[in-house]
Amino acid sequence: MKFDMIVIGGGLVGASLVAALKDSGLKMALIEPHESMPLPQDDKWDSRVYAISPGSAAFLQELGVWQLMGAERVAPVYEMAVFGDDNTAHINFSAYEIGIPELAFIAENRQLQTAVWEVLKSSNENLHIFCPAKCTAITWQESHVEVQLDDGSQLEAALVVGADGVNSWVRKQAEIDVSCHAYNQIGVVANFSTERPHRQIARQWFRRDGVLALLPLPDKRVSMVWSTTEDHADFLRNLPADELCHRVEEASSHTLGKLQLITPPMGFPLNFVHVDKLIKPRLVLIGDAAHGIHPLAGQGVNLGLRDTRELAAILNARGMRTDCGDFMLLRRYELARKEDILALELATDGLQKLFNNSNPTLARLRNLGLEITNRLPLIKNRLMQQALN
Numbered sequence: 001m002k003f004d005m006i007v008i009g010g011g012l013v014g015a016s017l018v019a020a021l022k023d024s025g026l027k028m029a030l031i032e033p034h035e036s037m038p039l040p041q042d043d044k045w046d047s048r049v050y051a052i053s054p055g056s057a058a059f060l061q062e063l064g065v066w067q068l069m070g071a072e073r074v075a076p077v078y079e080m081a082v083f084g085d086d087n088t089a090h091i092n093f094s095a096y097e098i099g100i101p102e103l104a105f106i107a108e109n110r111q112l113q114t115a116v117w118e119v120l121k122s123s124n125e126n127l128h129i130f131c132p133a134k135c136t137a138i139t140w141q142e143s144h145v146e147v148q149l150d151d152g153s154q155l156e157a158a159l160v161v162g163a164d165g166v167n168s169w170v171r172k173q174a175e176i177d178v179s180c181h182a183y184n185q186i187g188v189v190a191n192f193s194t195e196r197p198h199r200q201i202a203r204q205w206f207r208r209d210g211v212l213a214l215l216p217l218p219d220k221r222v223s224m225v226w227s228t229t230e231d232h233a234d235f236l237r238n239l240p241a242d243e244l245c246h247r248v249e250e251a252s253s254h255t256l257g258k259l260q261l262i263t264p265p266m267g268f269p270l271n272f273v274h275v276d277k278l279i280k281p282r283l284v285l286i287g288d289a290a291h292g293i294h295p296l297a298g299q300g301v302n303l304g305l306r307d308t309r310e311l312a313a314i315l316n317a318r319g320m321r322t323d324c325g326d327f328m329l330l331r332r333y334e335l336a337r338k339e340d341i342l343a344l345e346l347a348t349d350g351l352q353k354l355f356n357n358s359n360p361t362l363a364r365l366r367n368l369g370l371e372i373t374n375r376l377p378l379i380k381n382r383l384m385q386q387a388l389n
């Protein structure tokens with residue numbers, strides 16, 4: 001089977017790229033091994049949520065995805081409050097202060113994935129979805145790429161897009177060098193109902209035992225991401241529900257009153273991944289396959305959606321270039337994306353290291369840094385603008 005482009009990985013980032021190119025005239029294949037895409041829906045809240053930036057929400061709206069999200073499942077964030085580990089230092093960001101309606105939206109992974117796959121299902125005959133399907137081999141030729149699937153299918157395309165997540169199989173096959181380190185931390189996620197209203201404020205505590213975030217969900221509910229050591233994560237995940245609630249209440253200074261667990265805790269290992277190259281002849285990497293960052297800034301999926309936006313814009317405007325794997329097009333993508341990716345990699349990795357250090361001098365400096373930044377509107381605005389894209 002011959003295609004112009006094969007996208008390997010149908011997570012939020014890969015599936016969004018296909019949705020963004022559905023009217024491009026390109027013949028596309030999407031390969032996803034997960035058995036039940038779109039994910040089955042139920043009324044239960046998904047513990048895996050994302051802080052979606054206004055820029056990402058606008059992009060998903062252009063694709064027809066955002067309008068499929070039930071308004072009762074999406075929470076706007078009007079303010080963000082970040083606390084240091086000395087119980088006094090803090091920094092506040094407010095949408096009102098910079099004259100925008102909201103800083104972000106909190107939405108569930110399952111709802112987002114389902115919405116984007118709904119859009120794909122209504123796409124035209126230019127899209128062939130292989131799901132569930134796994135790639136078994138990939139070979140790069142000068143004029144095309146050959147991909148073999150586990151059911152024996154042989155696919156051929158001018159361009160392959162690796163969107164298969166942080167442990168990307170495609171990246172390995174292409175022998176792209178990566179610098180990576182494990183944070184030796186687990187992101188423990190769970191949802192709670194709260195006694196007090198969260199007032200659409202996303203709260204984050206930099207603590208000695210990691211970073212705790214409580215993100216607002218609709219009504220009196222919050223979603224927790226507690227990035228902490230592997231031992232502490234194990235301990236938290238094995239606590240009885242009321243004991244876990246008690247620990248989270250304490251760690252969040254009882255800001256939201258009594259908590260009740262509404263979804264069982266889950267854990268995700270956290271790794272830093274920096275790739276040497278985003279492209280190779282007839283290959284592009286996007287999303288977590290192209291960068292793995294710590295979730296403390298809630299920016300991973302937003303960074304991936306910015307990859308998608310850029311690549312889709314370049315391919316949609318390819319004009320007379322009939323070969324979508326033309327190296328000049330890929331080079332344009334890499335040049336456009338390098339700086340944004342590197343900046344966020346350095347910022348998140350630096351912050352993680354700064355707060356994951358028990359040196360008392362450093363502790364004083366970082367808390368002082370939070371306080372000073374809080375009083376410098378220009379720097380604060382610059383930080384906020386970065387996170388809104």
Ligand SMILES: Cc1cc2nc3c(=O)[nH]c(=O)nc-3n(C[C@H](O)[C@H](O)[C@H](O)COP(=O)(O)OP(=O)(O)OC[C@H]3O[C@@H](n4cnc5c(N)ncnc54)[C@H](O)[C@@H]3O)c2cc1C
Binds near residue numbers: 010034287300304
């Ligand atoms: C605890 C935690 C909290 C987070 N919170 C936020 C947040 O608030 N905001 C934010 O922006 N980001 C957040 N992130 C980051 C975010 O989860 C990732 O950046 C995002 O999921 C990346 O999307 P992706 O589509 O690139 O990769 P994935 O979501 O990993 O999708 C990859 C897809 O590829 C498929 N696949 C895997 N292997 C193969 C293969 N060999 N062949 C074909 N397909 C394959 C998988 O089945 C999957 O569907 C968080 C991450 C963690 C761990």
